[in-house]
Amino acid sequence: MSRLRVAIVDDEAPARALLREYLGAEPEVELVAECANGFEAVRAVEELRPDLLLLDVQMPRLSGFDVLGLVERDVAVVFVTAYDAYAVRAFDVQAVDYLLKPVAPERLRQALARARQRLGQPPRVAAAALQAAATPHAAPLSRLVVRDGGQVEVVPLDAIDVIEAQDDCVVVRTRGRKLRKASTLNDLAAQLDPGRFVRVHRCFLLNVARLARLELYARDSRLAVLADGSKIPVSRAGYARLRSVLPAT
Amino acid sequence: MHPILARRGRLGPYLGAWTSVVVLLAGLVRLAARVSWPEAAAVVVLPGVIYGFMCLAAFYPCKSAPLRAGQLGKALTSHVLAALLTGLVWLFVIDTWLVLLEPIRWLARVQDRTNEFIPVMLVAGVVVYLLVAALHYLLIAMEESQKTETHLLEARAKAAEAELKALQAQLDPHFLFNALTSVSALVGSDPVAARQMCQVVAAFLRDILRLRGERSIPLREELELVDRYLTIEQTRFGARLRVEREIEAGLGDVRVPPLLLQPLVENAIKHGISQIVEGGAVSLTAHRDGGLLRLEVHNPYDPEGMRRHGEGVGLASVRARLAAVHGPAAGVEVEAGGGRFAVRVAVPLEPNGELDPALPRS
Numbered sequence: 166m167s168r169l170r171v172a173i174v175d176d177e178a179p180a181r182a183l184l185r186e187y188l189g190a191e192p193e194v195e196l197v198a199e200c201a202n203g204f205e206a207v208r209a210v211e212e213l214r215p216d217l218l219l220l221d222v223q224m225p226r227l228s229g230f231d232v233l234g235l236v237e238r239d240v241a242v243v244f245v246t247a248y249d250a251y252a253v254r255a256f257d258v259q260a261v262d263y264l265l266k267p268v269a270p271e272r273l274r275q276a277l278a279r280a281r282q283r284l285g286q287p288p289r290v291a292a293a294a295l296q297a298a299a300t301p302h303a304a305p306l307s308r309l310v311v312r313d314g315g316q317v318e319v320v321p322l323d324a325i326d327v328i329e330a331q332d333d334c335v336v337v338r339t340r341g342r343k344l345r346k347a348s349t350l351n352d353l354a355a356q357l358d359p360g361r362f363v364r365v366h367r368c369f370l371l372n373v374a375r376l377a378r379l380e381l382y383a384r385d386s387r388l389a390v391l392a393d394g395s396k397i398p399v400s401r402a403g404y405a406r407l408r409s410v411l412p413a414t
Numbered sequence: 415m416h417p418i419l420a421r422r423g424r425l426g427p428y429l430g431a432w433t434s435v436v437v438l439l440a441g442l443v444r445l446a447a448r449v450s451w452p453e454a455a456a457v458v459v460l461p462g463v464i465y466g467f468m469c470l471a472a473f474y475p476c477k478s479a480p481l482r483a484g485q486l487g488k489a490l491t492s493h494v495l496a497a498l499l500t501g502l503v504w505l506f507v508i509d510t511w512l513v514l515l516e517p518i519r520w521l522a523r524v525q526d527r528t529n530e531f532i533p534v535m536l537v538a539g540v541v542v543y544l545l546v547a548a549l550h551y552l553l554i555a556m557e558e559s560q561k562t563e564t565h566l567l568e569a570r571a572k573a574a575e576a577e578l579k580a581l582q583a584q585l586d587p588h589f590l591f592n593a594l595t596s597v598s599a600l601v602g603s604d605p606v607a608a609r610q611m612c613q614v615v616a617a618f619l620r621d622i623l624r625l626r627g628e629r630s631i632p633l634r635e636e637l638e639l640v641d642r643y644l645t646i647e648q649t650r651f652g653a654r655l656r657v658e659r660e661i662e663a664g665l666g667d668v669r670v671p672p673l674l675l676q677p678l679v680e681n682a683i684k685h686g687i688s689q690i691v692e693g694g695a696v697s698l699t700a701h702r703d704g705g706l707l708r709l710e711v712h713n714p715y716d717p718e719g720m721r722r723h724g725e726g727v728g729l730a731s732v733r734a735r736l737a738a739v740h741g742p743a744a745g746v747e748v749e750a751g752g753g754r755f756a757v758r759v760a761v762p763l764e765p766n767g768e769l770d771p772a773l774p775r776s
Contacts, residue, residue: 176651176654176688176691177592177595177596177650177651177652178650178651178652179595179596179598179599179600179649179650180592180595180596180599180650182599182602182603183595183598183599183602186599186602186603201691202691204691223688225688225689225690225691225716225719226689226690226691226716226719247588247591247592247595248588265591266591266592266594266595267591267594267595267597267598268595268598308718308719319718319719321717321718
């Protein structure tokens with residue numbers, strides 16, 4: 166049996182220490198990383214390729230679910246949290262196990278065994294499907310988590326100008342920068358507040374607050390001029406959608 | 415609801431009192447017709463009892479014409495009309511009774527003197543009716559005041575219950591799960607510290623149980639409780655959680671509602687410090703400002719973090735309890751901006767630095 170490569174992700178040092186101590190007693194387990202936040206976790210998964218994440222949910226800026234939405238590598242996940250309220254979502258993202266704090270050593274051992282079993286099987290879910298599941302379906306998003314290479318950024322919705330569809334991803338235009346995110350415009354549009362973000366064109370999702378004015382440049386074709394002067398096309402259907410959220414003038 | 419018929423135990427006393435009315439009516443017949451007591455009684459007792467029940471109908475005009483300023487004329491008119499009507503029906507009852515009594519020969523004298531006592535009976539009937547109407551007004555007013563009192567008591571009980579609930583809602587059970595995780599970790603690495611941590615957690619829980627039933631506690635005790643809480647949380651967060659205190663000297667005996675600061679500090683950690691990767695400092699200040707004790711808890715927060723909807727349970731509870739004890743004299747002010755979150759609480763001081771001593775202490 167090969168050694169199980171494990172990374173611990175928790176923002177609280179005692180919680181990490183406890184897991185570290187328990188793992189130390191396990192044969193055939195190698196602790197490859199201890200991460201104090203989600204950013205470190207995303208980097209560790211890319212660079213160290215652990216087999217298993219012991220992942221806290223409530224962490225600053227990036228939650229455990231955000232981390233899963235950002236990693237592009239198949240990695241087994243065991244959630245470790247004080248809250249039982251996330252269990253359903255954990256199931257959605259195909260978590261191997263769900264441990265409640267304070268963790269009992271035999272529960273952890275059980276979770277490790279399950280992870281070994283899962284890893285022995287061919288991966289059933291692609292990373293992208295996991296990402297889709299990692300995003301909540303209920304409340305509209307309050308911010309976007311974007312990863313560009315090794316860099317993870319949390320972009321508040323207010324700071325977004327436009328989200329543009331590209332071949333295999335979307336590009337988020339924010340504060341004069343362009344950030345790529347592995348997602349589709351359809352998925353994002355479904356998760357964003359339709360009163361704030363309007364699909365003005367097949368390829369563009371516009372933050373209505375950024376709209377300066379509309380220009381007519383051909384019959385049935387308009388251009389949205391943004392506050393920073395940049396322009397994006399508005400289709401006929403997009404114009405109708407825009408009209409329905411803008412206050413009547 | 416009829417105040418006499420609908421209430422068990424009221425009809426009996428009413429009929430008892432009515433006996434004296436019947437005796438009075440018999441006396442009037444005796445005087446007016448110059449007959450003996452038995453003769454008068456024979457003529458008046460049965461109609462009198464029937465009239466007793468008839469007068470209970472006075473409730474309906476009382477209900478439809480309540481005694482309110484500006485509507486007294488209406489009430490008077492409807493009662494005079496009702497009284498005359500009842501009086502006439504009463505005469506009809508007496509008359510019918512007299513017809514039934516005709517075969518009895520020893521009552522012949524009374525039958526002959528009908529004209530002498532009938533008008534007296536009409537007048538007496540009207541007067542008695544008006545008295546009964548007044549009794550109804552009295553009972554209705556009594557019931558209303560009782561109802562108001564019940565409502566008031568219910569409202570008070572609800573407020574007290576809400577207060578209690580608010581108090582109980584304050585300690586987030588997840589705090590305990592996390593504290594136990596810390597203890598669990600320390601058992602392996604530093605058993606002495608683990609033991610100390612158990613002591614602090616126990617002391618904190620004991621403080622909560624002891625203090626939350628109190629109406630007010632010295633500020634010193636609240637600060638001790640907060641210190642214990644912070645010690646526990648600092649074990650969790652390590653260097654990420656720093657604490658700055660600026661407590662003016664001499665405020666230790668000032669009385670404040672229990673668990674006034676703890677929920678604010680809890681929020682500062684839960685929604686502020688713990689959401690920031692590098693952490694930050696929770697600042698706690700207390701100072702005297704004229705007749706007020708001013709307390710402030712402030713902390714950095716991540717304006718781009720998860721959005722929170724509405725006001726948390728802790729803050730709402732502090733607000734509600736301060737308002738319940740001090741009314742508008744106390745205040746809670748929240749300020750968020752520039753990545754800093756501040757809650758300012760003002761508690762009125764008595765001249766001697768005490769809470770209003772007139773307030774009952776439970």
